[in-house]
Amino acid sequence: MPRTEKKGFVDVAAGLEPVGDLPGVGPALQAALQRIGIERIQDLWFHLPLRYEDRTRLTPIRDLRIGESVQVEGIIEAVERSFRFRPQLRVVISDDARTMLTLRFFNFRRSQVEQLNPGTRLRCYGQIRHGAQGPEIVHPQYQRVTAGASEVAETLTPIYPVTEGLGQKRLASVIELALRKLPADEVLELVPPILRKDMQLLSLRAALLLVHRPPADADVAALLLGTHPAQQRLAFEELLSHHLSLRQLRVQIRQHGAPRLRGDGKLRKALLRSLPFRLTSAQQRVNGEIAEDMAEAQPMLRLVQGDVGSGKTVVAAWAALAAIECGYQVALMAPTELLAEQHLRNLGAWLAPLGIEPVWLAGKVQGKARTTVMAALAADAQLVVGTHALMQQGVQFRDLGLVIIDEQHRFGVHQRLALRDKGRAGERVPHQLVLTATPIPRTLAMTAYADLDVSVIDELPPGRTPVTTVALSSSRRGEVIERIRIACAEGRQVYWVCTLIEESEQLEAQAAEVAFAELGGLLEGIAIGIVHGRLKPMEKQAVMDDFRSGRIALLVATTVIEVGVDVPNASLMVIENAERLGLAQLHQLRGRVGRGNQASSCVLMYQAPLSAMARERLTAMRETSDGFVIAEKDLELRGPGEMLGTRQTGRLEFRIADLARDAGLLVEVQRIGAIMSEAHPALCERLVARWIGAASNFANA
Incomplete structure (x- = not known):
C-alpha cells in the first residue's frame, strides 16, 4: 500500500493509482493516455482544457466580428470546387436574414462534397476571418441539422490536448470518471495555507471541478480569456511548480564544479583593438559580469538579453575568447541554420585575424566533411558554431569549457543541458551563457528564467539608423x-x-x-x-x-x-x-x-x-523602437506572438498558465517559491512532479 501522511496537508496515495483502475480503461486506451503523459488518475485531474468553445448560442451572420470564434447556422446557397494553386472547396451559406458567410476547405474528401448540397442546413463553429467575398471560416467544424433545431450546448465545451486514437469525447468521459475520485481539499493542497492566505484564491478542488465542468452560470467571457478565478488558481500553482523546478535545476547545477577561466586577456584585448567600433558601456558592464562568473569554480548560468542590434554577438565572442585563452573549447548553438551561419560569419571575421577559425556543424554537414569536423572537435578545434546537430550522439569535445546558446526561448531546458553534458568531466561541467533578442520585463525574467542570472544590454551602439x-x-x-x-x-x-x-x-x-x-x-x-x-x-x-x-x-x-x-x-x-x-x-x-x-x-x-x-x-x-517598451506593451496586450515564444521546462509547455496574461501572479510566485524551497523541500518535489511529471527528471542532471 502507498504510504499515507496523516500529518500536514497531503495524503500521498491520493490520485496515484494507475489510470487502468478506472472502469472501461483497457490496455489500448491506457497506451493512448500514456502518449500524452497520463499514467495516474491524478494526471487526469491536471490534464486541463487548452481552451473552451462557446456553443451555447447561435450568432447571426450580420453580427460576426473578425477574429472571434462563433457558432452560426445557415442554408447552403452554393458549392464551388477549384484547383488553382491547390485544391479548394468553397461553401456559401446564408441565414434567415439572407446574410452570406463563406466556409473554405483545403483538405476535403469526395464523400464530404457529396453531402454538402445547396438547400442543406448546417450548424458551423470556427474562427471568423477576412475573405475575398466577406467573412469566412477556414475548416469549420460543422454538422447537418434539420430546420427549427434549437438544441445548443448548455455549458462551455472544454477542448483538451489529445493524441492519435484518442478523441475529445472519449478523453472527456475518462476525465469525468477521474473527477469522481477527486479527494477533499486538505488532501489535494500542496501549498501550505499560511503561504497563500493573502491571495484569496479558490480552493484547488473547486478550481479543478469548475475548469473541467464549467456550469451554465459561469463567467463565459472570463473562461474564454483565461482570467476566471478557477483558472487563475491553477495558473498560480503551475507557475509556482515551474519556478520551483528551475530553482531546483539551479541548485543541482551549482553543485557541480566548473573550470576557473582566468585568462591573461591578450586575445580579448586584441579583439577590442581590431573591432571597427567601440563597445558601449552596457556591453562593457555585461562583459565584466561574465568575467566574474567564469573566474569562479562554479558553473556560470547567465542570460544576456538585449534589443535587436544591441551587440550580443560581440559579447559572446569576448566570452568565448576568455575560455579559449585558458585552453578550453567553446560551442555556440543557434536554433536555425540562418542564425547559426550569421554567427559563423561574424565570429569568423572577428576571430580569424587572431588565429582562431570557427568550425561549422549543422545537420547538412555529412560524409567526409562531418568526419573532419568531429575529429577537429576531439582534437584542436577551439570554437564550434552550429545548430541542434551539436547535441547529437557521436559529437565529442576535447575539453568544452563554455556553452553559448542563442535565442534561448527556442530551446527546451533539457536541450541546453544535453549540450552542457557534452563537456561534463566527472563532477565538472562547462559554463553556460544564453542570449535572447526578446526583451523581457524584469519580473517576467525573474520567474521564467529562475535558473539563470540575468544581464541586460540596455544601450544601442552609436550610429544605428532609426x-x-x-x-x-x-x-x-x-x-x-x-x-x-x-x-x-x-x-x-x-x-x-x-x-x-x-x-x-x-x-x-x-x-x-x-x-x-x-x-x-x-x-x-x-x-x-x-x-x-x-x-x-x-x-x-x-x-x-x-x-x-x-x-x-x-x-x-x-x-x-x-x-x-x-x-x-x-x-x-x-x-x-x-x-x-x-x-x-x-x-x-x-x-x-x-x-x-x-x-x-x-x-x-x-x-x-x-x-x-x-x-x-x-x-x-x-x-x-525601444524593445523594452514594446515588451511591456506586449505583456499588457498579450498579442498572438508570445514574448517568450514556447518557453519550456523540459519539453512541456504550460497547460493553463500564460506568462503574459498571468504576470500579476509572478511576484507571489517568487515569494512563495523562495519560502517553500527553504522550508518545504518535500512539498516542492511533489508539486513539481504533479505539474511537470517525468519532465522534471532534467533537474537531476
Whole structure:
C-alpha cells in the first residue's frame, strides 16, 4: 500500500493509482493516455482544457466580428470546387436574414462534397476571418441539422490536448470518471495555507471541478480569456511548480564544479583593438559580469538579453575568447541554420585575424566533411558554431569549457543541458551563457528564467539608423510597390515579408510563392529572390548569399528571416498582413532593417478593418523602437506572438498558465517559491512532479 501522511496537508496515495483502475480503461486506451503523459488518475485531474468553445448560442451572420470564434447556422446557397494553386472547396451559406458567410476547405474528401448540397442546413463553429467575398471560416467544424433545431450546448465545451486514437469525447468521459475520485481539499493542497492566505484564491478542488465542468452560470467571457478565478488558481500553482523546478535545476547545477577561466586577456584585448567600433558601456558592464562568473569554480548560468542590434554577438565572442585563452573549447548553438551561419560569419571575421577559425556543424554537414569536423572537435578545434546537430550522439569535445546558446526561448531546458553534458568531466561541467533578442520585463525574467542570472544590454551602439515605421491599408498596395521600385532604382535593397495565421510552413511557403510571382510581374527588371522554410538548406543559403552580395534587390520571405539576417544595405521592409503578428515578432522583423547608415523604413501593411488589439499593436510599433517598451506593451496586450515564444521546462509547455496574461501572479510566485524551497523541500518535489511529471527528471542532471 502507498504510504499515507496523516500529518500536514497531503495524503500521498491520493490520485496515484494507475489510470487502468478506472472502469472501461483497457490496455489500448491506457497506451493512448500514456502518449500524452497520463499514467495516474491524478494526471487526469491536471490534464486541463487548452481552451473552451462557446456553443451555447447561435450568432447571426450580420453580427460576426473578425477574429472571434462563433457558432452560426445557415442554408447552403452554393458549392464551388477549384484547383488553382491547390485544391479548394468553397461553401456559401446564408441565414434567415439572407446574410452570406463563406466556409473554405483545403483538405476535403469526395464523400464530404457529396453531402454538402445547396438547400442543406448546417450548424458551423470556427474562427471568423477576412475573405475575398466577406467573412469566412477556414475548416469549420460543422454538422447537418434539420430546420427549427434549437438544441445548443448548455455549458462551455472544454477542448483538451489529445493524441492519435484518442478523441475529445472519449478523453472527456475518462476525465469525468477521474473527477469522481477527486479527494477533499486538505488532501489535494500542496501549498501550505499560511503561504497563500493573502491571495484569496479558490480552493484547488473547486478550481479543478469548475475548469473541467464549467456550469451554465459561469463567467463565459472570463473562461474564454483565461482570467476566471478557477483558472487563475491553477495558473498560480503551475507557475509556482515551474519556478520551483528551475530553482531546483539551479541548485543541482551549482553543485557541480566548473573550470576557473582566468585568462591573461591578450586575445580579448586584441579583439577590442581590431573591432571597427567601440563597445558601449552596457556591453562593457555585461562583459565584466561574465568575467566574474567564469573566474569562479562554479558553473556560470547567465542570460544576456538585449534589443535587436544591441551587440550580443560581440559579447559572446569576448566570452568565448576568455575560455579559449585558458585552453578550453567553446560551442555556440543557434536554433536555425540562418542564425547559426550569421554567427559563423561574424565570429569568423572577428576571430580569424587572431588565429582562431570557427568550425561549422549543422545537420547538412555529412560524409567526409562531418568526419573532419568531429575529429577537429576531439582534437584542436577551439570554437564550434552550429545548430541542434551539436547535441547529437557521436559529437565529442576535447575539453568544452563554455556553452553559448542563442535565442534561448527556442530551446527546451533539457536541450541546453544535453549540450552542457557534452563537456561534463566527472563532477565538472562547462559554463553556460544564453542570449535572447526578446526583451523581457524584469519580473517576467525573474520567474521564467529562475535558473539563470540575468544581464541586460540596455544601450544601442552609436550610429544605428532609426527606422521609420508606417502602417498602411492593403488598399494602398500599389503605392507600396511603387515605393519598392524607387528604392531599388536608388541601389537600396528591400524585404517583403509574407505572414499567415495558420502555423503551416507549407501554406506560408505557398503565400510567399504567390507574392513572388505577383511582384515579379509588376517589378520587371528588378532582381527578386525568395526564401522560406520549405527550401532546402543549400537553396536557402544561395538566395541569402545573393541578397547579401546585392545580386538580389528584393527578397520575398516568410518569417524565417526573423532572426539571424544582417544585410546593412537593406533599408526598406514591407510586412504583409502585419495585423496577424504579435508585437515581439513584428519588432524582431523590423530589426532586419536600419543596420546600415541609410535612412530605413518599415511598412506594416494590414487588412482593414482592424481589431482593437491589432490597432494597438500597430500603434505601438509606430510610436517606439525601444524593445523594452514594446515588451511591456506586449505583456499588457498579450498579442498572438508570445514574448517568450514556447518557453519550456523540459519539453512541456504550460497547460493553463500564460506568462503574459498571468504576470500579476509572478511576484507571489517568487515569494512563495523562495519560502517553500527553504522550508518545504518535500512539498516542492511533489508539486513539481504533479505539474511537470517525468519532465522534471532534467533537474537531476
